[in-house]
Amino acid sequence: MSSFAENLRAAMAERSLTQAELSKRTGISKSFISQYLSGKFKPREDKLSALAQALGTTKGALLGYESSNNSNSGSSDDVHKVPVYSADDPKNPWGEEYADTEHGSYRFYICRDDKNRPFVMFGDYLLVSIDEIGAAGLYAVVKEGIGDRVYFREFSDPRKEAADLDLRIIGRVCEIRRKMT
Structure with missing residues (x-):
């Protein structure tokens, strides 16, 4: 099972999203996203949901419980x-x-x-x-x-x-x- 920070980084890279773009899509401050990426903190449930939705994946995939191929939307399209x-x-x-x-x-x-x-x-x-x-x-x-x-x-x-x-x-x-x- 990979870490949340690794999964978040991979999902952002897959969609070519910067921290600023992810912040704009989710309403989560860039400083919080930076802390998530560093592994310092994990997001609360509401922020985890916003991240998963903005990245076109599931909360479970971000947390490392399931494959990111099992996305609930199928694609970021x-x-x-x-x-x-x-x-x-x-x-x-x-x-x-x-x-x-x-x-x-x-x-x-x-x-x-x-x-x-x-x-x-x-x-x-x-x-x-x-x-x-x-x-x-x-x-x-x-x-x-x-x-x-x-x-x-x-x-x-x-x-x-x-x-x-x-x-x-x-x-x-x-x-x-x-x-x-």
Whole structure:
């Protein structure tokens, strides 16, 4: 079993990623990535997930528990730039983030308040699969007739509950990235 630092270094080299590029894709500071590469520290679960996703591999492969050929995405070709919007101003993009996405339309929304607790906190980036409405889960919604501000709600029956509350569903939240400062 190889070390986490060796596996991280190999995955970055395989994709020709620098520490700065990996930092941008994951939101993890360059100093933390440097410490991971030196073997000084191993990442917490949330950062390990972000690293695996940005590198198109699995947490197990990075930790040395499985072959990196067993990637959950098959290749890094599924990693795309996704536009980022503020939940307060969903019409003007702020920039882009990398995400492992399938076919379809996606957006990141940045939560700008603490009204969505306990699931979502100020500053979280929420990856939303636009127009996806499925089973129970966390959804991005807009209150009908009251501007364009995006809220995040958990529903057990999304279509029925959203209609009862006069909410329009934008899409299903498929990932939450908590930005560590």
